[in-house]
Amino acid sequence: MKKTSLAIGVDIGGTNTKFGVVTKRGRILDEGAIKTSEYETVESFIEALHENLMPIIEKHQSRQEIKGIGIGAPNGNFYTGSIENAPNLHWKGIVPLTKLIEDKFKIPAVINNDANAAAIGEQTFGAGKGMQDFIMITLGTGVGSGIVVNGKILYGNHALAGELGHTIIRHNGRKHWSTGLRGTLESYCSATGIALTAKKMLKKEDAPESLLSQYTLKDIDSKAVYDCAMKGDELAKNVYAFTGKVLGEALANFTMFSSPDAIILFGGVTKAGDLLLKPTKESMESHLLDTFKNRVKLIFSELKEADAAILGASALVWEIKENL
Amino acid sequence: MKKTSLAIGVDIGGTNTKFGVVTKRGRILDEGAIKTSEYETVESFIEALHENLMPIIEKHQSRQEIKGIGIGAPNGNFYTGSIENAPNLHWKGIVPLTKLIEDKFKIPAVINNDANAAAIGEQTFGAGKGMQDFIMITLGTGVGSGIVVNGKILYGNHALAGELGHTIIRHNGRKHWSTGLRGTLESYCSATGIALTAKKMLKKEDAPESLLSQYTLKDIDSKAVYDCAMKGDELAKNVYAFTGKVLGEALANFTMFSSPDAIILFGGVTKAGDLLLKPTKESMESHLLDTFKNRVKLIFSELKEADAAILGASALVWEIKENL
Numbered sequence: 001m002k003k004t005s006l007a008i009g010v011d012i013g014g015t016n017t018k019f020g021v022v023t024k025r026g027r028i029l030d031e032g033a034i035k036t037s038e039y040e041t042v043e044s045f046i047e048a049l050h051e052n053l054m055p056i057i058e059k060h061q062s063r064q065e066i067k068g069i070g071i072g073a074p075n076g077n078f079y080t081g082s083i084e085n086a087p088n089l090h091w092k093g094i095v096p097l098t099k100l101i102e103d104k105f106k107i108p109a110v111i112n113n114d115a116n117a118a119a120i121g122e123q124t125f126g127a128g129k130g131m132q133d134f135i136m137i138t139l140g141t142g143v144g145s146g147i148v149v150n151g152k153i154l155y156g157n158h159a160l161a162g163e164l165g166h167t168i169i170r171h172n173g174r175k176h177w178s179t180g181l182r183g184t185l186e187s188y189c190s191a192t193g194i195a196l197t198a199k200k201m202l203k204k205e206d207a208p209e210s211l212l213s214q215y216t217l218k219d220i221d222s223k224a225v226y227d228c229a230m231k232g233d234e235l236a237k238n239v240y241a242f243t244g245k246v247l248g249e250a251l252a253n254f255t256m257f258s259s260p261d262a263i264i265l266f267g268g269v270t271k272a273g274d275l276l277l278k279p280t281k282e283s284m285e286s287h288l289l290d291t292f293k294n295r296v297k298l299i300f301s302e303l304k305e306a307d308a309a310i311l312g313a314s315a316l317v318w319e320i321k322e323n324l
Numbered sequence: 325m326k327k328t329s330l331a332i333g334v335d336i337g338g339t340n341t342k343f344g345v346v347t348k349r350g351r352i353l354d355e356g357a358i359k360t361s362e363y364e365t366v367e368s369f370i371e372a373l374h375e376n377l378m379p380i381i382e383k384h385q386s387r388q389e390i391k392g393i394g395i396g397a398p399n400g401n402f403y404t405g406s407i408e409n410a411p412n413l414h415w416k417g418i419v420p421l422t423k424l425i426e427d428k429f430k431i432p433a434v435i436n437n438d439a440n441a442a443a444i445g446e447q448t449f450g451a452g453k454g455m456q457d458f459i460m461i462t463l464g465t466g467v468g469s470g471i472v473v474n475g476k477i478l479y480g481n482h483a484l485a486g487e488l489g490h491t492i493i494r495h496n497g498r499k500h501w502s503t504g505l506r507g508t509l510e511s512y513c514s515a516t517g518i519a520l521t522a523k524k525m526l527k528k529e530d531a532p533e534s535l536l537s538q539y540t541l542k543d544i545d546s547k548a549v550y551d552c553a554m555k556g557d558e559l560a561k562n563v564y565a566f567t568g569k570v571l572g573e574a575l576a577n578f579t580m581f582s583s584p585d586a587i588i589l590f591g592g593v594t595k596a597g598d599l600l601l602k603p604t605k606e607s608m609e610s611h612l613l614d615t616f617k618n619r620v621k622l623i624f625s626e627l628k629e630a631d632a633a634i635l636g637a638s639a640l641v642w643e644i645k646e647n648l
Binding site: 085132133147149150152154155156157158159160161162163164166167168169170171179181249252253254256257258259260261287289290291292295296 | 409456457471473474476478479480481482483484485486487488490491492493494495503505573576577578580581582583584585611613614615616619620
């Protein structure tokens, strides 16, 4: 009997690295995790990954073929196979990750940045199935994006395309805490941006009746905003209304660039559901040229957040096979 | 001896339609023009085009093979072969232009919108030669764009991609005279936008020493601004400085979307040369994420403006042959 094929998905985040053995149809057969931040050098990280991942690889290898290891990582470069100057990782400069993994595991490896991995995951297993053109926006601590054009990830020169979180949506607007750029999408629509908006609104509006007033300013994070909004707090709901307004305007711009079938939103911030989706959709439609109106689907990811990163990373393996 | 191949390029503008017989290497062997605006119906236009174009086709057809007719037109849709709701043409609604042309001329025809045709022309004969990823921005009466990704025009859903002139660069900014959208690139960086900026600056700054003060407000157009700037007028030069500032910010956003090798500027507005290019480049670099800085070439088109439209339209013919 011919062996069926499996892929390994490895999602490297600033804090945790999750990994799993995944079928071609997106079922996670086994999974595990290690703490990324505990490893000062990439060599010690690879060592620990090998130690934790090999047992589950070996468990499946006897009956099924392991096609490759797909890695999603911040600043992972598909072209070079490296992680390049990732601000949130200990390993500085250019880290030739796929080479290090292949040398250690003797299994073909492929890397992509986390947002592209999420987009490929969505295309392979989720809401992007069968779509030729879509944009994936990840709304988490930061704002990431993966752009699919003609059924393929848009890489551009040096595989740098798709940094939509850093595009400017408010001229001379809020200064980004890390890039220093003003008025970028990330500084408004990330979890960090949402907390900032809440603090600014609280200061400005003097709203003692708001549940958010019960927090000290430094304790206000996106979770606090979410919790208060879910309890019906007006100010917290206004934070989402404002966030959606800004996000929708940016999505209109992106639509007029690549004319996608859909824009798929993903990440912790989307938990707010309609509180975010409604104002985003309204703002997007109102900023679109007539030809585009009501043509672009605005939807949430169909993948469970806990699984999505591993699924996306594993999907890179099938992607590379098809390109060979 | 095997016949060499020729393409016909037809550029349909709101006022004039230019056409020419073009070699595969971009030499225009013969050309002509008719007045688009004189023909109330598309049928009478096709009749006139046939009457004027057929003689030069026949002149070359005996010795060389005519491969096809490439048409660049406002709102020309590559997928459907139609001109769709073009605001500046008499022919309303959906005009199945390639079908009408093929029926009349018995020659295969292909259409694209004017900005995409310009991008394909630049890729085939001009500054975009050999580039896999570039963005063409046409700065004329309006602002158009053609985006090349992986060596191909980016079409997206319904072939609507690349409406960069309508993306928003100033939240709640200047209202566009025709679309009604606020703060779009076209309302600042088109010839029309430049005239508006000059009028606003004159009103605001009360600059009797400016050469532009010698014009009545209604006579101030982009040509007046250009003429005064060439004579060293400070206010006119400031108009270009402001235009470049806005344009550069938008180009930074476009760069972070598709990471092009180059952005190619084309059209009447670029006659201002360094007066426009310098502030544009400065503004673009200052709004880019560090990874992108000094990586994207910002250049002017290498095609003569008088020839570019015909060359671009003719290049569509070679494009379609390669896709078959």
